[in-house]
Every structure is written in C-alpha cells, then in structure tokens.
Amino acid sequence: MDGFLETTAMVDLIFKDKTARNRVQSVLSSYQTTYTSQYVRMEIKRGVLQYYVALYNKSIECKNLTEVIEYIQTISYTPQRNRLGALFGALTMSYERIARRSVGVGAPANQITTIQKKLFEGILRAKIKQFWASFAKQVNVVLDPAECYKHKYTLKPPVMTPEGRFDNALENCDKYKSGICRVRQLLNGNQAGVAAIIKTLNALPDPDAETQKRRRALKEVMRLKNRDVPRRECWHSGDAVIALESPAGAEIVTHNCKHFTPLCQALGKPLRCY
Numbered sequence: 001m002d003g004f005l006e007t008t009a010m011v012d013l014i015f016k017d018k019t020a021r022n023r024v025q026s027v028l029s030s031y032q033t034t035y036t037s038q039y040v041r042m043e044i045k046r047g048v049l050q051y052y053v054a055l056y057n058k059s060i061e062c063k064n065l066t067e068v069i070e071y072i073q074t075i076s077y078t079p080q081r082n083r084l085g086a087l088f089g090a091l092t093m094s095y096e097r098i099a100r101r102s103v104g105v106g107a108p109a110n111q112i113t114t115i116q117k118k119l120f121e122g123i124l125r126a127k128i129k130q131f132w133a134s135f136a137k138q139v140n141v142v143l144d145p146a147e148c149y150k151h152k153y154t155l156k157p158p159v160m161t162p163e164g165r166f167d168n169a170l171e172n173c174d175k176y177k178s179g180i181c182r183v184r185q186l187l188n189g190n191q192a193g194v195a196a197i198i199k200t201l202n203a204l205p206d207p208d209a210e211t212q213k214r215r216r217a218l219k220e221v222m223r224l225k226n227r228d229v230p231r232r233e234c235w236h237s238g239d240a241v242i243a244l245e246s247p248a249g250a251e252i253v254t255h256n257c258k259h260f261t262p263l264c265q266a267l268g269k270p271l272r273c274y
Contacts, residue, residue, distance in 0.1 A: 001032065002249065004246040004251065007238075015089075037146070043242075056125060064116070128158055132157035146182055147181050153180060198215060211262075240263055251271060
C-alpha cells in the first residue's frame with residue numbers, strides 16, 4: 001500500500017511540533033511509497049507559509065514578544081481572522097523553548113520579552129527558509145498532474161529582502177492564462193469522478209461554508225468545460241483537485257477527515273485519517 005499526503009499532513013510534518021510529526025511519521029512507516037503534489041506545495045505557500053511570513057515581518061517591527069502577541073490578537077477582529085490558528089500555533093509551538101532560553105541567558109527582567117522576540121524570530125526564520133527544501137524530503141515522489149504554476153510563472157520559495165523581511169509573493173495565475181497549468185485537463189479527464197463528488201456533496205445534510213464553495217466551484221468549472229479554470233474556482237476546488245491527483249490505490253493521509261471523507265467516498269479512494 002502507498003500513501004498520498006494532502007496539505008494538512010504535510011503541514012504537520014514541516015511546521016508542527018515533534019508530537020504532531022511523530023503522529024504522521026508513524027502512519028507513513030506502513031507505506032511502500034509516499035507521495036504528495038506540487039498543488040499541495042502551492043496551498044501551503046499561499047496558506048500556512050504566508051501566515052508565518054506575515055508574522056515574521058510583523059515581529060521585526062515589534063519591540064518585544066508582548067507586542068507580537070497583541071498583533072496576533074488583533075487579527076481575530078479582522079477579515080484575516082482565519083490566520084489566527086496558524087499564528088497562535090507558531091507561537092505556542094516554540095514558546096516553552098524560547099522562554100527557557102531567555103531565562104537561561106540571565107537577562108534583566110525588563111529585557112526578557114525583547115530577547116524572547118528575537119528567539120521567536122529565529123525559529124520562524126528557520127521554518128520559513130527550510131520549507132522549500134524540506135517539502136520534497138518528506139515523501140518519495142512529488143507529483144504534478146495539475147502542473148501547478150509550472151509554465152509562464154513558476155512557484156518560487158520566499159526570499160529575504162534587503163530590509164530584512166520575507167517576500168512570499170504569489171502572482172495571480174489568471175494573468176498568465178491560458179497555458180500556465182493543466183487543472184482544466186485534469187478535471188476534464190476525470191469528469192465521472194467530478195460528477196460523483198458533486199453528487200456526494202449535494203447529498204450532505206449540513207455542508208459547511210468551505211464545502212458549499214467547493215460544490216459551487218466544481219459545478220461552475222464543469223459547466224464551462226472549454227474555458228480555463230479561474231484561480232478563485234481552482235482554489236475553492238482545492239481538496240477535490242488533490243483527491244483527484246492521488247494515485248489509484250494510494251491512501252490519502254490527512255487529519256482533515258471532515259472534508260476528505262466525502263471526497264474519497266465519491267471517488268472510491270482509500271482514506272487514512274489520523
């Protein structure tokens with residue numbers, strides 16, 4: 001049996017603490033071959049990685065860790081509040097370690113939060129810099145049937161600017177269509193599978209907002225089979241695209257059981273929730 005790691009599994013391996021990594025690695029030990037995809041890398045770049053970059057760039061503007069925490073708390077009152085979990089995760093993942101180290105250096109009490117901020121920035125900086133190389137090392141094979149950001153404008157790792165900030169820019173792929181990717185060909189080549197997904201999502205008794213967006217997006221892109229898939233619909237369809245990319249017979253490894261259970265049921269693909 002092989003395994004295909006979707007976005008949440010790759011995030012746990014690369015960004016989470018040792019407990020989360022061990023949980024995924026114990027699952028992977030049972031597979032002959034492990035896979036993920038370039039589309040998954042794109043999802044992380046525009047999601048969790050971008051949240052880490054935003055937190056790092058804000059942190060270097062702050063005087064101490066207290067101001068960083070205050071910044072995170074303010075996000076809960078903005079349209080960007082979906083970032084909150086990733087930002088708090090980055091903070092709590094490393095807080096115990098940086099607290100011990102800041103006390104260990106014997107700094108005056110009024111300087112401890114400043115030292116903690118510097119240590120926190122170091123941990124964030126390392127995570128951001130290591131992501132690109134670390135991604136491919138987590139699995140045996142990185143697939144790319146959607147050829148995501150492969151043509152005309154390629155997916156790039158974050159870069160450090162002369163001002164000491166990270167630039168994690170991701171251009172809107174709509175600017176480069178047609179021909180930047182093969183998401184349209186992937187969906188058109190799996191019309192029966194997409195139809196089964198739509199039917200399964202239609203039957204859900206109480207779909208959440210994300211599922212409703214996915215269902216609407218899939219209906220729209222399959223209604224216009226001869227047109228390029230706009231980025232908005234592509235991203236809203238993301239979990240379905242990932243499920244379609246997974247090789248036949250490979251278990252899709254995820255902790256996003258809520259969204260992948262109906263997708264795998266529709267496609268007849270095995271699922272491994274942890």
